[in-house]
Ligand SMILES: [Zn+2]
């Protein structure tokens with residue numbers, strides 16, 4: 001497969017003399033399989049240049065657009081993507097669905113009268129929209145596996161398998177936990193979701209990964225939904241990938257700063273027992289992946305379809321267990337805005353009663369509760385014999401100062417996921433939505 005970078009910048013386009021080598025356009029990558037199947041990954045401002053090239057002949061263009069999430073830096077090129085203005089062009093647009101708005105509405109929103117001279121209905125190409133969740137689907141000869149990333153919007157990472165090679169695209173993503181903090185390069189993450197992420201990346205020939213920040217930029221950037229470069233390197237080492245290309249460069253980083261990051265990343269990787277090749281993504285960069293092995297048909301995760309069907313299921317119920325009334329109001333408002341039915345409990349005993357009686361789809365559980373604390377509630381539920389109670393996903397929320405032991409203990413007690421306060425409503429919303437979609441899969 002052939003890969004070409006058209007946009008490598010995160011957040012906002014940053015063109016100019018200081019970013020000339022790595023590029024100023026936002027996320028867009030072109031992927032071509034040997035049989036000609038075309039996938040455009042993300043549609044940031046970089047898609048403008050790609051569109052010009054694809055539309056050069058004036059002939060209709062058939063392609064697929066995969067959008068990891070609909071933040072502006074991943075969709076702003078859409079209204080300026082020339083193949084959409086050619087009659088008989090056919091495009092299938094894929095993006096995570098099941099949130100508050102369907103994909104088509106999100107794209108139409110940025111093309112509304114107030115923001116754009118062209119609206120979605122005036123595009124001449126034949127367009128179809130498909131909402132995605134976690135799972136697998138095929139685009140021509142390309143097998144695509146999706147997995148949720150950790151970002152303050154419902155976001156999917158993609159694993160592409162074709163022509164005997166594997167490519168990962170994971171933007172935008174923040175580690176679920178930065179722990180272990182001072183461990184050597186390539187150390188195993190302690191948060192279950194971070195381990196799951198590494199599994200998703202495993203054995204790829206190339207990983208294109210978000211690395212907008214560095215560990216030094218955290219904690220100021222904690223919760224912004226991006227990976228510190230050191231962790232992108234660690235994941236690449238653990239996943240035994242051949243090559244890491246880090247991308248979604250911070251708009252504040254000029255070319256020299258990206259050079260310095262590349263040097264630092266290679267140094268970090270050189271201290272590990274396995275050293276992947278590492279480069280920074282640059283606009284115009286072309287990579288050809290040669291297939292030298294069987295396609296990884298046994299890719300990680302379930303084999304269920306990633307194509308989201310509109311189910312007749314009613315709204316999901318989430319139980320919020322917290323003794324802090326302000327926190328309950330914040331969480332309740334956040335989840336209700338996403339059409340979720342909310343029930344609450346202020347102590348452990350009530351929480352156990354609520355779970356047994358109401359069978360919520362998910363429990364948001366505070367650790368510090370009067371009498372029966374969160375850890376005990378978690379353990380009690382996991383010891384139940386009724387699978388309808390025992391297997392309910394439990395998302396731990398804690399205001400405690402985060403230590404490695406806290407997270408390890410919570411997972412030992414049976415927690416499904418672990419979030420640390422202060423919690424951004426956008427993060428909680430996408431995390432809860434992700435879990436509801438995951439557990440609703442057949
Ligand atoms: Zn982004």
Ligand SMILES: [Zn+2]
Pocket residue numbers: 069071151153172225
């Ligand atoms: Zn984003």
